[in-house]
Amino acid sequence: xxxxxxxxxxxxxxxxxxxxxxxxxxxxxxxxxxxxxxxxxxxxxxxxxxxxxxxxxxxxxxxxxxxxxxxxxxxxxxxxxxxxxxxxxxxxxxxxxxxxxxxxxxxxxxxxxxxxxxxxxxxxxxxxxxxxxxxxxxxxxxxxxxxxxxxxxxxxxxxxxxxxxxxxxxxxxxxxxxxxxxxxxxxxxxxxxxxxxxxxxxxxxxxxxxxxxxxxxxxxxxxxxxxxxxxxxxxxxxxxxx
Numbered sequence: 001x002x003x004x005x006x007x008x009x010x011x012x013x014x015x016x017x018x019x020x021x022x023x024x025x026x027x028x029x030x031x032x033x034x035x036x037x038x039x040x041x042x043x044x045x046x047x048x049x050x051x052x053x054x055x056x057x058x059x060x061x062x063x064x065x066x067x068x069x070x071x072x073x074x075x076x077x078x079x080x081x082x083x084x085x086x087x088x089x090x091x092x093x094x095x096x097x098x099x100x101x102x103x104x105x106x107x108x109x110x111x112x113x114x115x116x117x118x119x120x121x122x123x124x125x126x127x128x129x130x131x132x133x134x135x136x137x138x139x140x141x142x143x144x145x146x147x148x149x150x151x152x153x154x155x156x157x158x159x160x161x162x163x164x165x166x167x168x169x170x171x172x173x174x175x176x177x178x179x180x181x182x183x184x185x186x187x188x189x190x191x192x193x194x195x196x197x198x199x200x201x202x203x204x205x206x207x208x209x210x211x212x213x214x215x216x217x218x219x220x221x222x223x224x225x226x227x228x229x230x231x232x233x234x235x236x237x238x239x240x241x242x
Contacts, residue, residue, distance in 0.1 A: 076194075079187050083180050090176045097173075101166045104159045111156040118149040211238050 067073040125142035132138055203210075212234075 076187055076190055079183055079190075083183050083187075086176060087180060090173060093173060094170065097166050097170055101163055104163045104166070108156060108159045108163070111152050111159065114152050115149060115156070118145050118152065121145045122149065 071077050122142060122145045125138055125145060128135070128138040129142055
C-alpha cells in the first residue's frame with residue numbers, strides 16, 4: 001500500500017469518526033433528557049402525595065373518606081409500635097422496682113442494726129436503774145430507748161411491707177407480657193387477612209392495561225354534571241383501544 005492510499009484511508013476513518021461522534025452525543029443527550037423527565041415526574045408525584053397528606057384533615061364527624069395510609073393510620077404499624085414501646089417501658093419499670101426493692105432491703109438491714117444497738121442500751125440502763133434506782137436520768141434514758149426501739153421496729157415493718165408491695169407489683173406487671181402476646185396474635189390475624197384479601201382481589205392482568213372507569217353512568221344522581229365532552233371523547237377512545 002502506497003503512502004497516498006494510507007493517507008486516504010486514514011482520512012476516511014476520521015470522517016466516519018466525525019459523523020459518529022455527534023450521533024453518540026445526541027443519543028446520550030436524549031437518554032439524559034428521558035432520565036431527567038422521569039425523575040421530574042417522580043418528584044412531582046411525590047410532592048403531590050405529600051401535599052395531599054398534609055392537606056388532609058381527619059374529622060370525628062366524617063365516616064368517609066377514610067384517613068390516608070400514613071404511618072399514623074396504618075393499624076399494624078401502630079400495633080407494632082405499641083408492643084415495642086410497652087415492652088421497653090415495662091422493662092424500665094421492672095428495673096426501677098428492683099432498684100426501689102434494693103433500697104428497702106438496705107433500709108431493713110440498717111434498721112436491724114439499730115435495733116441491736118438499742119437493745120444493748122436497754123440492757124445497760126436496766127442494770128443501772130436496778131443499781132441506782134434514785135437516779136432519774138437512768139430511768140428516763142431507759143424509757144427513751146424503749147420508745148426508740150418501738151419506732152425503729154415500725155420502720156422495719158414498713159420496709160418489709162413495702163418489699164411485699166413491690167413483689168406484688170412485679171407480679172401484676174407480668175400481665176403486660178400477656179397483653180403483648182394478645183396484640184401480636186391480632187397482628188398475625190390481620191396480616192393473614194390482608195394477604196388473603198390481596199390474593200382474593202388479584203386480577204389476571206395489570207391495572208395499567210385496564211380501561212378507565214366511567215365518571216358518570218346512567219342512573220347516577222350525584223355525577224350528572226361531572227362528565228364533560230372531553231371525558232366522553234377520552235372514554236370512547238379508550239374503548240376503541242381495547
